[in-house]
Every structure is written in structure tokens, then in C-alpha cells.
């Protein structure tokens with residue numbers, strides 16, 4: 142949901158910029174990509190729910206990312222950095238990764254709109270479905286997720302067939318989704334090393350986090366009863382404002398959703 146909120150906010154607030162003037166199809170493609178991308182960084186944890194999205198295939202991929210992340214952590218940490226393994230909450234939890242993911246997505250979509258975009262849509266729809274339906278159908282879930290994301294991809298591609306999706310918009314969607322994840326980790330966990338490799342207080346993997354009073358427990362009461370609903374309401378509100386920019390919702394024409 143935080144990925145969707147980030148995408149809605151960027152597209153709604155940038156009304157005077159090309160990213161705020163997408164057609165409705167491009168906006169929807171971006172919404173799926175950003176929602177899925179908000180779970181992408183946790184692919185560095187082979188045991189996480191998200192790594193089981195596509196069964197053994199994604200788990201193997203995740204083990205590879207974990208190993209790479211661990212090597213990068215151990216070779217670039219300073220004396221004051223914690224002695225952890227660094228496979229999880231390492232490389233994929235940095236702004237550099239978000240930029241890399243954005244540029245990579247833009248390049249891939251630019252190179253092959255016809256083939257690459259459906260593949261990306263399928264993978265990110267899988268992550269999005271997995272994220273939203275966490276405990277859903279646990280036994281055959283990889284199969285179910287594959288089917289549901291296949292359906293979403295097919296529907297999106299059929300719908301967008303006549304317009305070109307903007308490759309840059311796809312990249313931005315993936316980038317902001319990743320950043321939404323970092324913010325979520327920073328306020329729920331022991332911080333997020335998003336500024337790597339800038340040394341702060343003698344640490345290249347400095348865990349960026351707000352003061353303790355502004356942090357909450359993962360899955361705790363504050364997250365479920367307060368932050369979750371607020372994020373959802375903001376995502377819907379800003380999503381409507383962004384869709385209003387696309388001109389697809391004529392019944393909203395008279396309303397000023399963003400009185401700024």
C-alpha cells in the first residue's frame with residue numbers, strides 16, 4: 142500500500158511535469174509496478190514470504206541476492222558498522238539500488254516494449270499480490286499467485302495495447318516503490334541503511350531512522366489501527382487526484398482534490 146501511495150503522491154503532486162500528465166493506462170501500469178516494487182528490497186531474505194512468491198525459482202534468486210548483498214556488506218563496512226552478516230537489509234535497501242532498479246526498468250522497457258513490459262508486469266504483479274494477500278492459500282500459493290499475476294498482466298497488456306507506456310514512468314514507479322519500502326523499514330525496524338556508502342558517524346551502513354518515539358512495531362497495534370488506514374486513505378485520495386489529472390474521471394471534474 143505504501144508503494145501505491147508513493148506512486149499516487151508523485152503523479153498527483155507533479156501535475157506540471159510529464160510524470161503528472163500520464164495517460165490512464167500508463168498510470169495503471171505504474172501503479173502495479175510501484176506496489177510490487179515496494180516489496181522488491183526484501184528479496185534479499187530467502188526465508189521471507191515475498192521470496193516464496195514464485196516458489197523455488199524466486200527462492201533461488203533470493204539466495205543469490207542474499208549472498209551478493211552479504212559480500213558487499215562485509216567488504217564495505219567500517220569498524221563502527223555492526224558485525225551482522227549483511228545479506229538481509231543491505232544492498233537492496235539503499236538509494237543506489239532504487240536508482241539502479243529505476244534505470245534498469247527504464248532501459249528494459251525502452252528496449253523491448255512488446256516483450257519486456259509484460260514480463261516485468263507479471264513479476265511485479267506477483268509481488269503485489271503476494272504482499273496484499275500475505276496469508277492467502279498457503280499451500281499452493283505459488284501456483285495461485287502465478288495465475289492471478291498472469292491474469293493481471295494479460296488484462297493490463299490488453300488494455301494498454303494501443304498506447305505506448307512511458308518507459309521512464311515505469312522506471313520512476315519502480316524507484317519510488319523501493320523508496321517507500323525504505324521509509325517503512327526505517328520507521329518499523331532498526332533503521333534502513335539507505336544512504337550507503339556515505340559514511341555517517343563512522344558507518345557506511347548507517348541505519349537511517351527517526352527518533353524512537355516515531356518508530357512502531359511491525360504488525361503492531363499502531364501499524365494496523367492507525368498507520369495502515371491512514372496510508373490507505375492517502376493512497377486512495379492522491380490516487381483519485383492523479384487519475385483526475387489523466388482526465389479519466391469526468392464525475393470528479395468539478396472537485397478540487399488538491400487545493401494547494
Ligand SMILES: [Zn+2]
Nearest residue numbers: 182183230326
Ligand atoms: Zn526490508
